[in-house]
Amino acid sequence: MTGNPTVVPGRHWLEIISRPTQEAFAAAFTDDVGLVTSVASDRIVGPVNVRHFFDATRTMYDTIGFTHETSEGSRMCLEWQGKFQGREVAGVTILCRNDQGLIDAIRLFHSPYEQVVAFSAELARRLEGKLIPLPFPGR
Numbered sequence: 743m744t745g746n747p748t749v750v751p752g753r754h755w756l757e758i759i760s761r762p763t764q765e766a767f768a769a770a771f772t773d774d775v776g777l778v779t780s781v782a783s784d785r786i787v788g789p790v791n792v793r794h795f796f797d798a799t800r801t802m803y804d805t806i807g808f809t810h811e812t813s814e815g816s817r818m819c820l821e822w823q824g825k826f827q828g829r830e831v832a833g834v835t836i837l838c839r840n841d842q843g844l845i846d847a848i849r850l851f852h853s854p855y856e857q858v859v860a861f862s863a864e865l866a867r868r869l870e871g872k873l874i875p876l877p878f879p880g881r
Contacts, residue, residue, distance in 0.1 A: 771846070775792055779851070786877055809822060829860075831857040834851050835850050836850075865878070
């Protein structure tokens with residue numbers, strides 16, 4: 743997919759995180775999928791918790807859009823830009839697939855640092871009671 747002008751960056755990933763049911767969402771992942779992110783201090787494990795995370799985060803951005811997509815073997819790298827609380831934020835999402843094509847790991851990184859801290863605090867507030875234990879410092 744590298745350099746292909748017909749590829750809409752993030753299209754497949756957006757389709758997955760927009761699936762209407764937990765069952766349809768979970769079908770894209772292994773049972774022990776792990777999400778490592780710069781906005782949480784611990785790994786988030788399992789399709790249910792990953793869904794809680796993305797349901798919360800996709801409502802937090804003022805704007806967000808994928809700018810580049812690169813795939814090689816079992817890895818897909820998605821670069822994105824947006825705004826959170828009126829300020830610029832950017833990052834990368836890396837999706838790792840197993841031999842059956844299921845996503846078994848997600849790495850999600852935000853920048854700049856000030857936005858990482860602000861995003862993490864707001865996300866912790868929104869996920870209170872949904873993820874136990876909460877994967878945030880001091881929670």
